[in-house]
Amino acid sequence: MAPVERSRSGGEIPFARSPIRPPHRPPGIVRHRKLLGLVSVVLLAWSAALFYQDGGESQPNVQQPANPERILLQSSDRPGPDTFTSSVAQASVTSRLPSSIPDAGTPGRFSGSSDGFYAATRGTSGCDASELGTLLKASPGKARSWAAAARVAAADITPYINSLTPAFTRADIRVTDYGLVGDRPVGRQAVMGAGTAVLLDRTGVPRVRCISGNPLGPPRTVPSNAGYIGSGWAGFRPDAAIVVQPASEPLSAFILFDVATGQNFARIPGSVALIDVDKPQAPTVLKVLQPGQRSTVSGTLWPRTAPLTITFDNPEDPLAEADADSSGDFSVEVTIPEDAEPGMHELTIAGGGFRVDQTVYVIPPSVMGGPA
Numbered sequence: 001m002a003p004v005e006r007s008r009s010g011g012e013i014p015f016a017r018s019p020i021r022p023p024h025r026p027p028g029i030v031r032h033r034k035l036l037g038l039v040s041v042v043l044l045a046w047s048a049a050l051f052y053q054d055g056g057e058s059q060p061n062v063q064q065p066a067n068p069e070r071i072l073l074q075s076s077d078r079p080g081p082d083t084f085t086s087s088v089a090q091a092s093v094t095s096r097l098p099s100s101i102p103d104a105g106t107p108g109r110f111s112g113s114s115d116g117f118y119a120a121t122r123g124t125s126g127c128d129a130s131e132l133g134t135l136l137k138a139s140p141g142k143a144r145s146w147a148a149a150a151r152v153a154a155a156d157i158t159p160y161i162n163s164l165t166p167a168f169t170r171a172d173i174r175v176t177d178y179g180l181v182g183d184r185p186v187g188r189q190a191v192m193g194a195g196t197a198v199l200l201d202r203t204g205v206p207r208v209r210c211i212s213g214n215p216l217g218p219p220r221t222v223p224s225n226a227g228y229i230g231s232g233w234a235g236f237r238p239d240a241a242i243v244v245q246p247a248s249e250p251l252s253a254f255i256l257f258d259v260a261t262g263q264n265f266a267r268i269p270g271s272v273a274l275i276d277v278d279k280p281q282a283p284t285v286l287k288v289l290q291p292g293q294r295s296t297v298s299g300t301l302w303p304r305t306a307p308l309t310i311t312f313d314n315p316e317d318p319l320a321e322a323d324a325d326s327s328g329d330f331s332v333e334v335t336i337p338e339d340a341e342p343g344m345h346e347l348t349i350a351g352g353g354f355r356v357d358q359t360v361y362v363i364p365p366s367v368m369g370g371p372a
Helices: 128-139 141-149 154-162
Strands: 012-013 038-044 070-074 109-111 116-118 165-169 173-181 184-192 197-200 206-209 214-217 226-227 243-245 254-258 264-267 274-276 292-298 307-312 317-323 330-335 342-349 354-362
Touching: 128 141, 141 154, 141 173, 141 184, 141 214, 154 307, 165 254, 173 206, 173 243, 226 254, 292 317, 292 342, 307 330, 317 330
Parallel strands: 070 184, 070 226, 109 243, 116 254
Antiparallel strands: 012 038, 038 292, 116 165, 165 197, 173 184, 173 214, 197 206, 206 214, 254 264, 264 274, 292 330, 307 317, 307 342, 342 354
């Protein structure tokens, strides 16, 4: 597999780049033998992203601290003050992180899409997102305050959390941390230490600090002489804290540094089903879809005028039928089933003595939120 090829907004991602002609069928070959044709499935990337709105529900206002010129220091292993929940961080990787991260290009600023900028242990979440949702659901008042800070409706906390991706920071990162003070969310400027378990949105911006359950947002500008609150940690330097820049478009996969092997791997977005795969190699692309998303399936070099059927594996649904034209080409639009569970699936195109199975990755629908 090869680097993830990310689509332009509203654009298309082909399953394959180089056409492969189906094997020639010599005279007398058994008719029912399955041969591979070429199919290119084009995804209308992220066109079905879901946007949630409050719907008029009354939510508490997010307050700003009385002294915003002081920055809160938050080590990776301490919850700190004003936590929303008990810790849902599952592991610590701080001792296994390398001392440096890939070059940012711009001093102090990294894109959330940078390969290896975040870390994880392959096959291990590091943050129990479902437990976070359970803890918030158990306290409706706290849930409303959390939702106000995260800029989502309280009813959409679970789908919002499910759309986020667990990872660990590899550097000290500046953020706005929203703590619970009384019954109100209060935003304060903070630096999170390297090794902090977080949940990322699909542009690579940290949105939840797992050890405290607090929502996060991008940092605000502070005076150059701003002071600090709390205790630092080994290696902390005020001038080395990084600001994360959101990726220009939603990511099809995060390329994470594996603290167990020292190699990078790909993590498909979402916390409902943890999907970790080898980092793809060009020109292969990952096929990432959401339930209910419309996609274009197209192919070439199929038998002329052959009737074709496109099916989805689970639920086992026929998505569409099409006929190859006189040149053996076809194109048809399909919709991924609304009840497709997050995880790996197979999309099958069959007809004219050919069959192609393509692996697709279904992720939770994106929920627009995140503190501004």
